Amino acid sequence: MKKYSQHINHQHIAKLLSSSTDQLDDSVLSALRQAHTVALDKQRVAEPVFSLSTIGHRAHHLMPHSTHQWIATSIILAAILIGAIGYWQDAQMPVDMEILTDDLPIEVFVDQHE
């Protein structure tokens, strides 16, 4: 078997196939060409395309449907917002504090004549 496969000449096979198609009837050839065209038309191109349809579908499930759900969602969002503002205010040193603790004297920034 190994010896046989070594003798396989690909070009020879191609010639054999070409010569055999010459021997086919026109009707068979035209049917084959048509099948080939249809197959190419139906071929699915596997290109990655971003689609929002899946996200939209999932988002639809996450959206509140009833009034109670809307109220609960609003309360949760308000709590998150208040928490975020509180955290931001806590993390952010007020500018007043920076003026009062800076190594430059306060008089540098304060205009006493106003």
Next chain:
Amino acid sequence: MNKLIVAMAVICTLTAQTAAAAPEPWSALPPAEREALAPLHPQWNSLPEKQQHNLRILAQHYPKLKMDEKRRFQNRLVTWAQLTPAQRQAAREKYRAFSQIPAEKREQIKQMVKQNQAVKIQQPVSGVAPAAVQP
């Protein structure tokens, strides 16, 4: 039921806003805030509500300060409280503008200010001394 929930939410919001704006007597302040705002103790109850509120926010940052910052804060607090709102706003704007200057230039300005201060401190001494020597 829904109207009740909405009404409760409105009441809670209004209550929270009223509580935030309410003036706080000195005796009602938490000990940490009293420590931070100690220089303002004599005039605290006469300060406007809004100013009290702002100062209490500053006091919340006080424990995080370093020792020298705490000293500066307390030394400047009375001066700061005596300024008009317009003066404080102008000072904030100047400070923000100063903060946007590149660090190297800022350091140069700081050095210049320190030199000027040193000269100002020395000037009254040198001005007084000759007068004392003259007959």
